[in-house]
Amino acid sequence: MTAFKSSLDYLAGQLRQIGLFIALIAIIIFFQVVTSGITLKPINVSNLIVQNSYILILAVGMVMVIIAGHIDLSVGSVVAFVGAMAGVMITQWHIPWWAAIVLCLIVGTLVGMWQGFWIAYFGIPAFIVTLAGMLTFRGLTQIALQNQQISPFPDEFRALGSGFLPDLGGGTSVLEPLTVGLGVLATVLLVAQGVRSRLARKKYDVEDEPLPWFLVKLVFTAGMILLITFLLASYRGTPIVLVVLGILTVGYSAVMSRSVFGRHVYALGGNAHAAALSGVKTKRVTFLLFVNMGVIAALAGLVFTAQLNLANPKAGDGFELDAIAAVFIGGAAVTGGIGTVTGAIIGGLIIGILNNGMSILGVGTEFQQLIKGLVLLGAVAFDVYNKRRSGSR
Amino acid sequence: MTTNILEMRGITKTFPGVKALQDVSLAVERGQIHAICGENGAGKSTLMKVLSGVYAHGSYDGEIVFENETVAFKTINESEATGIVIIHQELALSPYLSIAENIYLGNEQQTNGWIDWNKTNREASKLLARVGLKDNPITKVTDIGVGKQQLVEIAKALSKEVKLLILDEPTAALNDEDSAHLLDLIKHLKGQGITSIMISHKLNEIKAIADKVTIIRDGKTIETLDMQKDEISEERIIKGMVGRDLGSRYPDHTPHIGAEILRVEDWTVYHPLHHDRMVVKKANIHVKAGEIVGIAGLMGAGRTELAMSVFGHSYGAKISGRVFKNGVLVKTNTVTAAIGHGLAYATEDRKHYGLNLIENIQRNISLAALHKLVRNGWVDANREATVAESFRKSMNIKAPSVEAITGKLSGGNQQKVVLSKWMFSDPDVLILDEPTRGIDVGAKYEIYGIINRLADEGKGVIVISSELPELLGICDRIYTLAEGRITADVPRSEATAEYLMHHMTQERDKENR
Numbered sequence A: 001m002t003a004f005k006s007s008l009d010y011l012a013g014q015l016r017q018i019g020l021f022i023a024l025i026a027i028i029i030f031f032q033v034v035t036s037g038i039t040l041k042p043i044n045v046s047n048l049i050v051q052n053s054y055i056l057i058l059a060v061g062m063v064m065v066i067i068a069g070h071i072d073l074s075v076g077s078v079v080a081f082v083g084a085m086a087g088v089m090i091t092q093w094h095i096p097w098w099a100a101i102v103l104c105l106i107v108g109t110l111v112g113m114w115q116g117f118w119i120a121y122f123g124i125p126a127f128i129v130t131l132a133g134m135l136t137f138r139g140l141t142q143i144a145l146q147n148q149q150i151s152p153f154p155d156e157f158r159a160l161g162s163g164f165l166p167d168l169g170g171g172t173s174v175l176e177p178l179t180v181g182l183g184v185l186a187t188v189l190l191v192a193q194g195v196r197s198r199l200a201r202k203k204y205d206v207e208d209e210p211l212p213w214f215l216v217k218l219v220f221t222a223g224m225i226l227l228i229t230f231l232l233a234s235y236r237g238t239p240i241v242l243v244v245l246g247i248l249t250v251g252y253s254a255v256m257s258r259s260v261f262g263r264h265v266y267a268l269g270g271n272a273h274a275a276a277l278s279g280v281k282t283k284r285v286t287f288l289l290f291v292n293m294g295v296i297a298a299l300a301g302l303v304f305t306a307q308l309n310l311a312n313p314k315a316g317d318g319f320e321l322d323a324i325a326a327v328f329i330g331g332a333a334v335t336g337g338i339g340t341v342t343g344a345i346i347g348g349l350i351i352g353i354l355n356n357g358m359s360i361l362g363v364g365t366e367f368q369q370l371i372k373g374l375v376l377l378g379a380v381a382f383d384v385y386n387k388r389r390s391g392s393r
Numbered sequence B: 001m002t003t004n005i006l007e008m009r010g011i012t013k014t015f016p017g018v019k020a021l022q023d024v025s026l027a028v029e030r031g032q033i034h035a036i037c038g039e040n041g042a043g044k045s046t047l048m049k050v051l052s053g054v055y056a057h058g059s060y061d062g063e064i065v066f067e068n069e070t071v072a073f074k075t076i077n078e079s080e081a082t083g084i085v086i087i088h089q090e091l092a093l094s095p096y097l098s099i100a101e102n103i104y105l106g107n108e109q110q111t112n113g114w115i116d117w118n119k120t121n122r123e124a125s126k127l128l129a130r131v132g133l134k135d136n137p138i139t140k141v142t143d144i145g146v147g148k149q150q151l152v153e154i155a156k157a158l159s160k161e162v163k164l165l166i167l168d169e170p171t172a173a174l175n176d177e178d179s180a181h182l183l184d185l186i187k188h189l190k191g192q193g194i195t196s197i198m199i200s201h202k203l204n205e206i207k208a209i210a211d212k213v214t215i216i217r218d219g220k221t222i223e224t225l226d227m228q229k230d231e232i233s234e235e236r237i238i239k240g241m242v243g244r245d246l247g248s249r250y251p252d253h254t255p256h257i258g259a260e261i262l263r264v265e266d267w268t269v270y271h272p273l274h275h276d277r278m279v280v281k282k283a284n285i286h287v288k289a290g291e292i293v294g295i296a297g298l299m300g301a302g303r304t305e306l307a308m309s310v311f312g313h314s315y316g317a318k319i320s321g322r323v324f325k326n327g328v329l330v331k332t333n334t335v336t337a338a339i340g341h342g343l344a345y346a347t348e349d350r351k352h353y354g355l356n357l358i359e360n361i362q363r364n365i366s367l368a369a370l371h372k373l374v375r376n377g378w379v380d381a382n383r384e385a386t387v388a389e390s391f392r393k394s395m396n397i398k399a400p401s402v403e404a405i406t407g408k409l410s411g412g413n414q415q416k417v418v419l420s421k422w423m424f425s426d427p428d429v430l431i432l433d434e435p436t437r438g439i440d441v442g443a444k445y446e447i448y449g450i451i452n453r454l455a456d457e458g459k460g461v462i463v464i465s466s467e468l469p470e471l472l473g474i475c476d477r478i479y480t481l482a483e484g485r486i487t488a489d490v491p492r493s494e495a496t497a498e499y500l501m502h503h504m505t506q507e508r509d510k511e512n513r
Helices: A002-013 A015-034 A042-067 A075-092 A097-121 A126-145 A155-162 A177-204 A211-233 A240-258 A260-270 A272-277 A282-308 A319-329 A341-361 A365-390 B044-052 B076-081 B099-103 B117-130 B146-159 B176-191 B203-209 B234-242 B303-310 B335-340 B350-354 B361-373 B381-394 B411-424 B441-456 B468-474 B497-504 B506-512
Strands: B004-015 B018-029 B033-037 B061-066 B069-071 B084-087 B164-168 B195-199 B212-217 B220-226 B260-270 B278-288 B292-297 B317-325 B328-330 B343-346 B429-433 B460-465 B477-482 B485-491
Touching (some): A015 A341, A042 A075, A042 A211, A042 A260, A042 A282, A042 A341, A075 A097, A075 A282, A075 A319, A097 A155, A097 A282, A155 A282, A177 B381, A240 A282, A240 A341, A260 B361, A341 A365, B004 B044, B018 B033, B033 B044, B033 B203, B044 B076, B044 B084, B044 B164, B084 B146, B099 B146, B146 B176, B164 B176, B176 B203, B212 B234, B278 B292, B278 B460, B292 B303, B292 B468, B303 B343, B303 B429, B335 B343, B343 B411, B381 B411, B468 B497
Parallel strands (some): B018 B220, B033 B212, B084 B164, B278 B485, B292 B477
Antiparallel strands (some): B260 B317, B317 B328
């Protein structure tokens, strides 16, 4: 009885995370029903991942910036700028595609250093610096492309956006073996890691989430991974961007929750003065965050350009808003200090599924915008309401 | 016909899981100054929020009778309309508006629907005269000191035809001079028929001006003492607040003083914005292992500025001087370097500079020494939790677990988290800036015990405090600081409050001459 009650208390404390998950599931089920099963068709799931990958990649960088209490409005323009540079390098300068990718990531680093310098060391608010960046890099994009589009790109480059890992079954098997292998491996690792850290916590006598909840979560996540594995394996296998995205998510989740740098980011966003007086090099952390954002934006730019097979002066328009919305739907606080990488990914998926589902249903873009806006408002309103209820003293 | 202006009967207020007030009664006589005291978290502020309508009628049980009429305030505006005005501890003035604009904020003086600035400023001047302020009403609030801001708040209350003035810790942020002025004013207002309720930790102030004092403990009224009828001592009030005799307000301590560990020489600091204004002037201080050294100074004397500039140049500009650690010249020009040389600075302003209030206890404690928890390049969260848990126990931090958010803890417990953070960084010298500000008597005693323990471990402790009895009670040696200069360095045995005050005001006298 008491164990049950403490479980309930625990769940109440995790309301936001659970709510996010439930919202995601509910939206998937809703669209699965109203689209008569198209949503979870293998081809649609594959497309969903591929077509939202660049927003999800941007959201990973954006959530870190927002946790630190900043914002980055320039990422859409940086996506376009990097795409333009890739186009110029590959088709006009005839640089090999792999070298162009490396150079584009360096361009992203430089963009990040430029903006990070003004924000961290010169003390201009990120909103202003990146608003300026939004204009500057859009302008540079148009200059680089001389207002023309560049197309096509070599196949190897395009694989980054729309390619799949090689089919080990030679195209004959019902389920693509490599994808099945990767999916099973990911599931095993997930379960092993979950059990291992739970045992470690027990060993250290650290308070932990209730066992039933732990099991439910574990079984549920493992089930999700296996379901996606099954769906992907019965279509064309694993999209290359999914691998990129998976590495980014796992890597940056670890950085944010378990590295000194990640902890410093949370401390900076929670109370910059207190962080500085505790020895956190706040300027350097801010600078590095924007450098990181620059690299991630460049990566998103490469993926986007590769997917469309086109460098376009208008590319990436409004991406920053989608990424920011994903982060806030994912539970980050506007004032900084709160948020998670996985939350941002789920937030991005919610937006992606809304887009996808409404497109299947033939809902016009005007209504898509309207509904996305209301979802964002509703998610943050839920947060604020929750906070007020728990802090009503 | 009763002479009571206010009666609160059987007030009970529950928050989810906590009974904040339980059957509390309070009777305030017309034209008196009624003090309310109790430990932090005892329910004083909650009671005042019930009275002023911050907690709407219906969210609590019990009855409030004001001027012989039962009242049921739904909002703070309703209580203000009947003449009850509350002035909160954290002042609610808008810094970039003028004094007059602040006074009439929400109550703008209008003619034909437009703000009448002449009338606003004229009426504001009259109110300022009543509270003894000579400043021009068009001065921006940010340009006047905290003491004067407090007076502006009172002027604002007067503009609302206040009958019952509630002051929550009105002198907490004020220096002695401003405090004395404010207390005089409250007495003066009493002469004009305004009843006051004053929440205060400062027993000498209660003794000086209150007619009655009601003591609240654990959400219950304990007793109401008549300050005029009986000769009530401070010890008597403390006994009521903590529910026991506090043998002494300061724990006994025999110092074991070793070699010098920190010396600061010729330390000079200029104001960060006004580069021609010297804030600290060629200060020399030192502290030995096992020694508790006090720094006494009035507000604005440069105490915090001295400490923060030594700690990683966190304050000021054009800093010059030398820092020696164990006799060796060291550089402490970044916080990281200062921490590396074994310094720690616990701020006077926990909320703005000390804690990440939206983060839990565990992560606040680990922040200054995260590197100690790193294993294979990653922070070991389990060891972190173990460390935090051991501090929670040894420091007696009252919280359900180390996962509790620090913003929800009481002042005393927040301070213990700040101290834990610095103890975990294992410094050789701790600078504690107003370590007991805003903390109740019981928790203060615990903090003093912790300070003694740190000294016994061979650390040097520097305590900055506005409360002279506190310095005299716990320090082995005391510096006085006046206008940025060290004016005296006396061992505890030779120090008295008068002696310290004399040196704290020395420099000013000289300039006045």
